[in-house]
Amino acid sequence: MANQWGQKAEELEITNKVAGLGLKKPHDQTSDDTPDTVNPAETSLLMKIIRQGLVESKLDIEVQRKDPNSPLYSVKTFEALHLKPNLLKGVYAMGFNAPSKIQETALPTLLADPPQNMIAQSQSGTGKTAAFVLAMLSRVDSSKNYPQVLCLSPTYELAIQTGEVAAKMAKFCPEIKLKYAVRGEEVPRGTKITDHIIIGTPGKMLDWGVKFGMFDLSKIKVFVLDEADVMIDRQGHQDQCIRIHKCLPQTCQMMFFSATYGSAVMEFAEIIVPNPIIIRLLREEESLDNIKQYYVKCQSPEEKYRAICNIYGVITIGQAIIFCHTRKTASWLSEKMSKDGHSVAVLSGELTVEQRIAVLDRFRAGLEKVLITTNVLSRGIDVEQVTLVVNFDMPMDMDKKADCETYLHRIGRTGRFGKAGLAINLIDSPQAMQICSDIEAHFGKKIRLLDIEDAEEIEKIGA
Numbered sequence: 001m002a003n004q005w006g007q008k009a010e011e012l013e014i015t016n017k018v019a020g021l022g023l024k025k026p027h028d029q030t031s032d033d034t035p036d037t038v039n040p041a042e043t044s045l046l047m048k049i050i051r052q053g054l055v056e057s058k059l060d061i062e063v064q065r066k067d068p069n070s071p072l073y074s075v076k077t078f079e080a081l082h083l084k085p086n087l088l089k090g091v092y093a094m095g096f097n098a099p100s101k102i103q104e105t106a107l108p109t110l111l112a113d114p115p116q117n118m119i120a121q122s123q124s125g126t127g128k129t130a131a132f133v134l135a136m137l138s139r140v141d142s143s144k145n146y147p148q149v150l151c152l153s154p155t156y157e158l159a160i161q162t163g164e165v166a167a168k169m170a171k172f173c174p175e176i177k178l179k180y181a182v183r184g185e186e187v188p189r190g191t192k193i194t195d196h197i198i199i200g201t202p203g204k205m206l207d208w209g210v211k212f213g214m215f216d217l218s219k220i221k222v223f224v225l226d227e228a229d230v231m232i233d234r235q236g237h238q239d240q241c242i243r244i245h246k247c248l249p250q251t252c253q254m255m256f257f258s259a260t261y262g263s264a265v266m267e268f269a270e271i272i273v274p275n276p277i278i279i280r281l282l283r284e285e286e287s288l289d290n291i292k293q294y295y296v297k298c299q300s301p302e303e304k305y306r307a308i309c310n311i312y313g314v315i316t317i318g319q320a321i322i323f324c325h326t327r328k329t330a331s332w333l334s335e336k337m338s339k340d341g342h343s344v345a346v347l348s349g350e351l352t353v354e355q356r357i358a359v360l361d362r363f364r365a366g367l368e369k370v371l372i373t374t375n376v377l378s379r380g381i382d383v384e385q386v387t388l389v390v391n392f393d394m395p396m397d398m399d400k401k402a403d404c405e406t407y408l409h410r411i412g413r414t415g416r417f418g419k420a421g422l423a424i425n426l427i428d429s430p431q432a433m434q435i436c437s438d439i440e441a442h443f444g445k446k447i448r449l450l451d452i453e454d455a456e457e458i459e460k461i462g463a
């Protein structure tokens with residue numbers, strides 16, 4: 001069954017997977033000259049798909065324990081977890097040799113008896129999904145034909161992604177049955193679901209479990225809330241989760257995973273997960289060290305464009321990312337640059353996730369030297385070859401004030417990509433100047449004025 005299930009996941013083209021994610025399509029309602037916005041579910045899916053393996057972290061795990069009676073330990077091998085042999089085989093077949101940093105600490109707790117509740121936070125790509133999927137699979141008693149494990153995901157596509165991991169890991173455990181509770185999956189009324197694991201979105205899960213009684217929520221042993229930060233971003237999801245949660249037995253093991261650790265997420269976590277062990281993988285923060293920052297005074301978009309051309313005319317640039325506020329500016333700029341012979345790619349909100357992946361893949365491969373984008377890409381791309389970042393428009397929040405966090409994500413680099421970089425801010429209004437000064441004050445790092453007509457000076461900054 002697991003194989004069949006995996007097959008189903010494979011049959012679903014990315015196009016299908018992303019349909020209904022609320023993606024803005026070419027004819028969506030958003031006008032081209034309003035600021036392009038980020039959709040967390042979309043970003044999360046994009047990152048999962050473009051990821052090229054585990055994101056290793058040099059930083060430490062922080063553990064907050066709420067249960068002093070249960071010892072906490074970590075493992076360095078998967079053998080040390082005493083998994084069912086076929087499950088271990090599945091883990092190795094996925095190419096996992098040793099647990100990732102978050103898995104080292106999370107897995108012994110997730111698999112412990114008596115079960116312990118956990119809230120875990122670590123950045124995308126550090127191995128959370130693999131950790132809880134392994135825990136889900138190992139808790140199943142396949143001799144009992146009813147649902148024992150529920151996993152809630154914020155969207156159809158993210159549920160399918162988790163399902164794919166489960167199907168792969170359970171490759172050698174065909175006795176474990178899994179089911180998707182997502183849109184498009186229909187179960188006739190009156191049916192009793194016999195699968196062991198259900199992965200789905202909160203609305204469908206609530207319908208099947210609470211409204212139609214297709215399975216007995218009081219028999220659930222493991223409840224997983226994945227991508228909790230994305231989940232609470234969606235209206236109504238939080239309530240649905242809480243309604244499902246209320247029907248679960250006290251003994252049910254609660255697992256809560258999130259890539260971020262904001263107060264809204266943590267408040268939600270505290271409602272869902274009693275007496276948790278909280279683990280966090282400290283994040284490798286971006287910093288502005290090693291980045292030379294400049295601003296250029298311009299009178300108009302044309303002048304901004306000329307500034308970019310002057311820089312290109314003088315210094316050798318590896319790859320560059322240019323950030324614009326709206327799609328309209330992004331496409332205007334890309335047309336101009338293409339006409340002038342630059343190889344340019346554009347990534348903005350009207351593209352489907354599939355199209356975005358294609359654009360990013362080409363850029364990473366170096367097929368285009370310049371990537372023009374909007375806020376849809378403030379985070380989540382680490383391209384080592386990028387040496388120049390241009391703020392064609394300064395990042396600002398809804399109140400049109402300096403958005404320092406976005407600035408840091410656009411310009412900053414983590415230790416892994418710690419090579420020197422160049423950031424140029426194009427300033428064409430007093431408001432933009434104010435934002436630039438506020439950013440400078442916020443980070444306490446000088447942003448110098450650059451005279452774009454002075455080739456010698458430009459040459460110096462490229463050195």
Ligand SMILES: Nc1ncnc2c1ncn2[C@@H]1O[C@H](COP(=O)(O)OP(=O)(O)OP(=O)(O)O)[C@@H](O)[C@H]1O
Nearest residue numbers: 053054096097098099100124125126127128129130
């Ligand atoms: N122990 C491991 N060894 C090698 N690769 C691993 C290991 N654990 C996970 N991976 C791989 O690393 C990538 C990231 O893992 P995973 O999807 O579990 O991360 P995540 O933290 O859940 O990310 P997200 O927050 O985006 O869901 C995947 O390609 C996964 O197959």
